[in-house]
Amino acid sequence: MTSAVSSGESITLKIDDKDISCRSGETILAVARENNIDIPTLCFMEGLSVWGGCRLCLVEVAGSPKLQAACATVCTEGMNVVTASPRLKEYRKMIVEMLFAERNHVCSVCVSNGHCELQDMAVKLEIDHVRFPYRYPHLQVDNSHDRARMDHNRCILCTRCVRVCAEIEGAHTKDVKGRGVLAAIIHDLDQPWGESETCTSCGKCVNVCPTGALTHRGTAVGEMQKKTDFLPYLTLMRRTES
Amino acid sequence: MKPEELTSMMEKARADMQAFDHHINVCTESGCISLQSDLLLKTLGDEVKHRGLTEKVCVKGVGCMGLCCNGPLVKANTTLYQNVKSEHAPAIVDSLSSQPVQELLCDTQQPFFTRQKLIVRENSGRVDPESLIDCIAHGAYQALLKVLTSMTPQQVIQEIADSGLRGRGGAGFPTGLKWATVAKAPGTRKYVICNGDEGDPGAFMDRSMMEGDPHRVLEGMAIAAYAVGAQQGVIYVRAEYPLAVKRLTKAINMAHRHDLIGHNIFGTKFDFNVEIRLGAGAFVCGEETALIASVEGKRGLPRPRPPYPANSGLFGCPTLINNVETYANIAPIINNGAASFAQIGTEKSKGTKIFALTGKIKNTGLIEVPMGIRLKDIIYDIAGGIPDGRAFKAVQTGGPSGGCIPADMLDITVDYESLTKAGSIMGSGGMIVMDETSNMVDVARFFMEFCMTESCGKCVPCRVGTYEMHELLDRIYEKRGTLDDLQLLKDLCGMVKQTSLCGLGQSAPNPVLSTLRYFEHEYLDLINQAQASEADRNAAAKGESIKLEVLS
Incomplete structure (x- = not known):
């Protein structure tokens, strides 16, 4: 699996209470980094396929009971992401x-x-x-x-x-x-x-x-x-x- | 094969069966074979041949009859015999036309048999799994015929959805919904996979299903393939089940030869082929994404979801993955209608469930009970309670992903919701019963050791977390632990559960969490003992040093 290629459609979401727009198909990690929101990673590397093994980039997504790996989760419209809650830290x-x-x-x-x-x-x-x-x-x-x-x-x-x-x-x-x-x-x-x-x-x-x-x-x-x-x-x- | 051929074949096979005066069925599944039931079958056959009764007496090997602890089981007409050995063969053949052999009799009126409800296993113990003709005589492929000749894929999915069937692999996802998702997924190539990688310690339901009635599994897969629009099926079986592999292979070959799978089944345009893939014995390959990777020929590692296999599974195509038991449920639903299936069970959990009873219990073996039955009824009634006059302590359901349920909670009903509420899970159906001699910290340690050695090593929380939890449990059990260790163990449980990549890691802490919930005092006892012996040691050391001071 290679990192998702953006298809161009514009969507909006919230990361750490910041309103952000991105293209559909982009991962939470990519969008967060573009907007100077730091999500720690160790196994992720730009240019390589997504691995999802270090689990450091886990974020909370409102409405999802499970934590999501930011490197492997694609942004969706209206998503509300928290990247650094006390629990995640x-x-x-x-x-x-x-x-x-x-x-x-x-x-x-x-x-x-x-x-x-x-x-x-x-x-x-x-x-x-x-x-x-x-x-x-x-x-x-x-x-x-x-x-x-x-x-x-x-x-x-x-x-x-x-x-x-x-x-x-x-x-x-x-x-x-x-x-x-x-x-x-x-x-x-x-x-x-x-x-x-x-x-x-x-x-x-x-x-x-x-x-x-x-x-x-x-x-x-x-x-x-x-x-x-x-x-x-x-x-x-x-x-x-x- | 044409539709009418199946009917004529069935009628002919039934007439052939009725031509025999007597039927002797010998269980030839792994459990009984380990007690040489294969030899018994041969001896019985020879005995019948020797007496010139081959025209009158039909001797055949069949699937599991349930009461594995008293195997080998033999059914002579309506009489069930237990603990049968080869030397009993003449007596059994003698008994056919006279009185039953008293010392071998097995009471079929005991609750173990009367309280069960056989739907999935109705033919297990009745049909010869290695004979397609015998299976057809007992109604195999009738549901497939009905589906292909009189139902659209949408109707099939609706029927399964109406039945309320939920995945029998453990998570309990609604089967109809899963089928509908795969059916809707875009793509011309689709796959159906049968997950026969049963790896829980103490679970053997799927093995029995594959060994005892393989055609029913194939039939369920074919119906599923028709419903979701797939042409290719894969049965993933672990290599530790050689008999299941042998019988499934034989079943596939026989079904192929009679065009029950292959091209233009029953003269329709539906094509379906099945192949078997062997798992090399990794527990994690029961997880669907790891299973798919393994089928693709890669290392069996899970991957993050989404995308779910329903959209992007085997070779990137939409893939339906169901458990063996789920597929085995399909034929009866189609044959008897969704409504009759939905009558059984509770509000949210319909139908029956097969459980493998093991541990400190009188009747170990396989049972099929309606959902909603009380756990107490299973333990004390069906399973016959605890042997040697000991007291019941807990029952572990769901294997290493599940949890234990203590004595004072035995009144709960067996369904997906109430077991989850009690801190365990339905799981695939293993039930391990423990009596008062079991230490629950040891139980937790056992399951954690299992998870630790079966962790694939891809994600850090599961790889290192299971090791650390096992290390802490080891310390506590060996009376080296402290209260800090216990707190660290608790923290780790929450963290591993929340952060692991796949179901293995996410559920690995469950045995610890549930034993902590109901038996925390056992942990504390061990820690107190550790502290007491530490204090003793310190006092002794102090005594020594005082003595030395006095001497100097």
Whole structure:
């Protein structure tokens, strides 16, 4: 499923008590961001298909008993959306805390320290401690690729790398294995990354990774900075060409 | 097959059946086969052959007769025998023309049988699921014939809507409304899917349906396909049900051979084909969007809804997904009329429901009861109460997505609304009965472990939340928990319920919430014990240190 293409018809809705007009087919997230209303996300990335897994962008829609993921919900006429109620803020905090408890996120020794979306999110949501029991799983670092490194300790399973590899690069080297907390990113048939025959070493996965899970080799603490600008550019260029 | 051929086939099959003086039916479903009823069937057949009675006695394998705990069950004419073994075969054949075998008799007048109302399972235990002729003799495909020759799709949908049938998979969405939505959805290619991915611990209703009367499921699917305008059907069955897969495959092949599915069914322009897809054993694939992904050959992961499968389902086409039991309800509704179906049950929950009774109960097995029956009647009357003189504690309905209902609430009626009000759900029909020896924290922990291992890992609240809840339950049960842990558990329940992507995560906290609602004292007891032993340990440690001080 790709992000909905707007069909042009104009509709009006309310987001956080602000009257907003948009084109039909646009998602709540897109419209909110266009209007400088910030809805936090981790798995969403402009130019990739919608995943809906991080659940940070959940919003309240009047009349709907369930919370809706802003990245996957299309605006409808007269919709009344609340993006930051105390309940939503609390849920978001808990979700990010759970991500910290799930694997071994140690910022002080991480190459992405200071340039990490997970870290930034924790700061933004004012998380000062994690109330859940830590899992401390034993995880591997895949250092077999000659240009990049995969550290499963820092992965949050947002699957941006899987999607960029399959949808933009067209290689589909990466996928997910396992279920629940045992799920993990794999290359080809769960081989070491360096032995993958499909990987083109394009490096797109490294740049879309929100944390220090995917990094260039030879980076030290705090040195890994991701360049994400290529993706909107690529998608735009491909759209105009086709 | 022409319409008149079906009728003549039915009449011929019935005449053939009546030509036998005696009928011996042996249950050949998974439960009884595990007690070697397949061997028993063969021995009985050999015994009849040996005595030269093959012309007079018909021996056949049939579907489940319900009382699984006393299997293998054998019905010789009108006499029901229980716990039958191969060595009893001569005695049973002897008994056909004389007195019944006393020591094997099963009382068919006990409430287990008399209080049931068989509509969906009317032919289960009567027909040979591997014989199309036998199924036709018992009225299979008559409803399809009626629908194709005398009803428009709109009339079929109206009939189903009038009957008040609601989805039997658990959520209870009105079936007529679902069919109407798919029928209205634009598109020339449409699909009907039968959800046979029954994964709840302690549930085996759908398996029994597929093993015991597969043609009824096929017939229901064909009628649904006609109503919504689909030509292709998919039955999604888990690979853990090999017998169901075998019988469904056979049923599809037989129906194909006799043109009951395929091109121009009954000479009309209606085409319908069915294929079977095997699930590799993931609980989440019972969720409709995950099921569709799995059928498409992808990883079985749910996706956000809308779009609903009714508009964009399998390969992006409008798709109707119903549960096995829902499809099995269709033929009787068409045959007997919506009004007769709507008479059964309560205001909002019509018809009957199949339940799988398991746990600490005398009569374990399958029952079909009218909606609106009191839970007490099921537990004490039909199921025969709790064995070994123990006291009833709670019954878990709806499996890991449901909740428990305590003893003082047994007066509630069994229907979608009242079970939801009691903090549980109807679910697909598993009922697990617990007696006083069960600890409810342990029960909650068991179901949470199930959800944790079955979570697909796509969304964070379900993936990590179920792990954390299990960890906290583990702490509390093992007397390491604190009141803070309990509070955190409660917070997590609310959060996981509200924020998870699909039904698995949204309902995973239910067993915890319902045990907390009715049995919070058990949690508190364990925490108090933990604190007491902690205090003891501290006191002991202090004692040690004092002793050391004195020594020094």
